[in-house]
Amino acid sequence: MRASTLLFACALAWSSSAPLGAQAADLTRKSFGQTPSGEAVEAITLTNSHGVSATIITYGATLQSLVAPDRSSKTADIALGFANAAAYATNASYFGASVGRFANRIGKGRFTLDGKTYQLALNNNGVAALHGGVKGFDKVVWKVLDAKSGPTASVTFGYLSPDGEEGYPGALSATATYALDEQNNLTVTYGATTDKPTIVNLTNHALFNLAGEGSADGAMGNVLTIPADGYTPVDGELIPTGATTSVAGTAFDFRKPTAVGARIRDASDPQLVIGRGYDHNYVLDGKSGGALRLAARLADPKSGRVLEILSDQPGIQFYAGNFIDGTTVGKSGKIYRQGDGIALEPQHFPDAPNNPQFASTRLNPGQRYSNTMVFRLRTAKQGQ
Structure with a gap:
């Protein structure tokens, strides 16, 4: 069965199933508006018995909301986002989106595969390809393939990217699964297969503030731990130089818990000047594709909320919301400013196709x- 047929069959089977409300109280589905072109967008909310809920919308397979309790059981939404589909479609902030076919940057928008050079759109300041292109996976409506309630509530989305879309070779059948359990774990799993050799790097671009999205104090007081000894420095276009640098003795050392804003204005470090703050890939210990291990820990001392991120990827991109410029109004009606959200994105290294010393992002048929x-x-x- 062809990938497109399989996606359609799965979506049809889901649409003809019994209403979600009749199955369980911990999974609900409702309209989230429509895109400017008239495509309907839905929201699926997963909820457990401890006050944790995650809302994911079909536009971009996007994590629209993540509600978490504090030490006094008071809940707050800790993910930046918007209140309707139209706002997502007209904003390029990638809040909570599933980004691909290749997340992060590819220098000069070019890569070579089996002797052929592919040119992608230069949608990042005219010098690089970013997050899959002009119309990446974050800007399409994914199909709901499956949804389940129970001890672990989950929803799976699918998207078939045709051969040549945004310049990438091969038809890519991608899936994104969000699963919430009773231990307050939200597991996000991306998968993909292809009919031609291609490159793939999918991740989630959620921006978090453990004090609550839109909070007056911003996210710079969130305390971050990244158990990584090295990171990949970048050039003036935020493309990795190909080197790996030790974090020891630098503003990039988060091996011990440190407030995100403690050193972010340190202009003596040229890497912080280039990125207007942190926008860098950290090199994680352990085998790529191996067992899950701690990649980052984010905490808000005032509320007591803690977010631990486990990953099986070789790197994690730490972005401190440097390019949020105060022109965006979030879902609670608050203006999002620079430093109001923190992205911690498990993924392969940026520009990996042009750096053979980095873990490969090639995907072959089969x-x-x-x-x-x-x-x-x-x-x-x-x-604590």
């Missing part, structure tokens, strides 16, 4: 690409 990340929500006592 292989399956996978990226699994766990957003684990916890609370810490006062002073």
